[in-house]
Amino acid sequence: MSTSIKADMVVIGAGSGGLSVAAGAAQLGLKVVLFEKGEMGGDCLNYGCVPSKALIAAATAAHEMRMASRLGVHAAEVAVDFSQVMAHVRAAIATIAPHDSQARFEGLGVQVVREAARFLDRRTVASDSLRVRARKIVIATGSRAAVPDIPGLSDTPFLTNETLFDLDVLPTRLVILGGGPIGVELGQAFRRLGSEVVIVEADRLLGREDPAAAASVLDQLTADGVRLMAGRKAVRVEPGPTLVVEGAAGEEKIPGSHLLVAVGRQPSLDGLDLDKAGVERNARGVVTDRSLRSGNRRVYAVGDAAGRGQFTHLAGAHAGLVVRRAIFGLPVNAETLQVPRVTYSDPELAAIGLSEAEARKAQGDDIRVELVEFAGNDRAIAEGDVRGFGKLITTAKGKILGVTLVGRHAGDHIQLWALAMSAGLKLSQVTGMIAPYPTRGEVNKRLAGQWYTPALFSSRTRKVVALLKHLA
Incomplete structure (x- = not known):
C-alpha cells in the first residue's frame, strides 16, 4: 500500500539540476519530495564528468612524464597500474559523493525517495511506496547513452560511459564508435594509459567545433598514436568485438578487445507516463517554453531532460531559473543563457x-x-x-x-x-x-x-x- 501526501514541490531525478532545485526549494522553507531510482548525483558524478576527468588526470600524468625530456627532465620508463588508476577514479567519486548524498539532502529537509517515479495525473507523482500531490513538479531525469540500431550490436558486449568505469583491466585495443567530445576525450586518455585506440566517426570528428580548433586537437591525438577514421559509417558488429565500417574503398573490419559506444546521449524520459500529465516530449526532451515550463503549467524540466543542451553547468543554471520562476514567479528566459562548452582533451x-x-x-x-x-x-x-x-x-x-x-x-x-x-x-x-x-x-x-x-x-x-x- 502506498502512502499519499501533499508537497510544495516534487523533483524527479537527483542529478545536478534536480539536486540544485531541491536544495534551493527546501532551504526556502518548502516541502520537497525528491525521487531518484538510481545513484544520487546522477550521471555526472557516477558515470560522466567526475570519473572521466579523474581518468584524464591519470592519463595526463603519464603523458607528461613521457614528454618531460622536452624540458630537460629525464624520467625512467613510465609504468601504468590500471587498477590503481581506477582506484583513483573511484576515490574521486567517493570524495565528492557526500555533497550529493541522501543524508545531506535529508538534512536540508528534503524527503528523498529512492524509487522510480511516474505521473498519475497533471499534478500527482507516484512511486511504489509513495503518492504525492504537488503544487509544482520538476523533471530532472537527465540523459543516457544513445545506442544506435546497428546489426549485431545487441548480440555483442559493448561499453558505454555507464559501464566503462567498471573496468579493472586496461583494454588492449579499444574501438570507439563516435568522434564527439566523449569519444575524443576517452580515446586520448586510454591511449596515453597504454591501450591501442581506434575512433570511428560517420561524419567529421568534433564536427560541432571550429575546424581549425578541432584539427589542433586531432593532430595531437594522431601524434599520441590514436587511429582516427572519419567519414566511416558503421554497418554491423561481429563477435570479437569487431566493428565493420563502410568507406570509399568498401567495407573494413576493425577488431578490438573492447567496443565503446559514444555516439551521443538521449533524454531519460521513459516510464514517466508524461501523457498522463499533459506533458509533451520530442527527440530532444520535454517540450518547454523559455521559462522551462511544459504545456502543463505545474511541470518544469531542467538539464538534459529539457533538451536545450547536455551540460552539467547548464543543468545548474536551469535550476536557478526554475527556482526564480516556480517559487518567486519572476520572469526568466532560458533562451538567452550564454553556455560555454569544453572538450577536455589535450x-x-x-x-x-x-x-x-x-x-x-x-x-x-x-x-x-x-x-x-x-x-x-x-x-x-x-x-x-x-x-x-x-x-x-x-x-x-x-x-x-x-x-x-x-x-x-x-x-x-x-x-x-x-x-x-x-x-x-x-x-x-x-x-x-x-x-x-x-x-x-x-x-x-x-x-x-x-x-x-x-x-x-x-x-x-x-x-x-x-x-x-x-x-x-
Missing part, C-alpha cells in the same frame, strides 16, 4: 556563442574575426607548449558573437568570455582589464585589444596625433 577546446561559420551564416560578411596564436604567448613559450589559438568573432560594431579557445587550460580561460557575454560587456571593458603576466589568459586581452588595432593605428589617428603633438 589541448583543451573551449567555445561559447557562435563559431565563425555559424556567425557568417547568421550575419553574412558583416562580422570581424580576430585570431591570436599561443605561439606568441610568453607563458606558453616558457612551458614549451604553444599549441592552439584564440579566436574572437564579433559584429562589425564590436558586439561579441562567439569565442573559441584551443590550448592548455582553455576551459579555464573561456570563463572570462562567459562573463563578458552574459553581462553584455563591451570589448573596451575587456581591454581595460589588467591581465597578470605571464599567463595564458593574456590571450583574451590580446584578442579584445587586437579588435581595436586597425582604428587605433589608422591614418586618421596618425593625423590627429600629428596635430596634438603641437598642443601637448
